[in-house]
Amino acid sequence: MIYAILGSLILGAFSGYFILPKNILSNLDFISNIALNLLLLSVGIDLGENKEVFKSLKEKGFKILLVPLSIVIGSAIGGIICSIIYTIPINLGLSISSGFGWYSLSTVILSKICNSEAGTIAFLSNVFREIISVVIIPIIAKKINFITSIAPAGATSMDSTLPVIIKSTDKETVVIAFINGAILSILVPILVPLFYNLKF
Numbered sequence: 001m002i003y004a005i006l007g008s009l010i011l012g013a014f015s016g017y018f019i020l021p022k023n024i025l026s027n028l029d030f031i032s033n034i035a036l037n038l039l040l041l042s043v044g045i046d047l048g049e050n051k052e053v054f055k056s057l058k059e060k061g062f063k064i065l066l067v068p069l070s071i072v073i074g075s076a077i078g079g080i081i082c083s084i085i086y087t088i089p090i091n092l093g094l095s096i097s098s099g100f101g102w103y104s105l106s107t108v109i110l111s112k113i114c115n116s117e118a119g120t121i122a123f124l125s126n127v128f129r130e131i132i133s134v135v136i137i138p139i140i141a142k143k144i145n146f147i148t149s150i151a152p153a154g155a156t157s158m159d160s161t162l163p164v165i166i167k168s169t170d171k172e173t174v175v176i177a178f179i180n181g182a183i184l185s186i187l188v189p190i191l192v193p194l195f196y197n198l199k200f
Contacts, residue, residue, distance in 0.1 A: 094195035100154030
């Protein structure tokens with residue numbers, strides 16, 4: 001699975017640079033959205049057939065919210081540690097880490113409220129988070145457990161890293177991953193400016 005994903009990424013980069021014409025590249029966002037929506041539709045149909053998954057989730061109740069809460073806390077701790085290592089303001093480190101992998105939105109927010117340099121750092125750190133997630137989700141799922149494998153994905157656990165989670169875990173974890181991604185996606189536009197405006 002990892003080799004197929006990495007191979008696809010490398011092949012895509014090669015094709016984008018050398019082969020594909022510009023008119024296809026300009027429509028790539030639209031094509032990606034269609035593919036992602038088809039994936040989510042098929043996941044929804046598959047989950048809808050399995051009523052035991054929802055019964056199990058209902059039994060867990062609010063415990064499911066511990067997943068996004070843990071990711072928020074872990075990401076914040078990571079942001080503080082990186083702030084100390086790279087000698088940047090802690091509020092900026094917290095803002096960058098609160099992108100939770102959603103690089104497009106966190107980049108725009110930080111570019112507006114801070115500067116383009118902060119936006120670029122947010123973009124790169126969140127892109128790398130997503131790429132690293134694709135590689136380590138299957139390893140974490142196999143070596144630790146399924147729920148922990150959601151953590152690296154952050155907000156992307158409901159979209160771009162969902163196929164990896166589907167392949168590496170079970171149906172119950174997929175539902176939790178989707179809920180987690182939805183909650184973290186809602187929190188990104190709240191926490192990024194909130195943390196940036198904190199004074200330490």
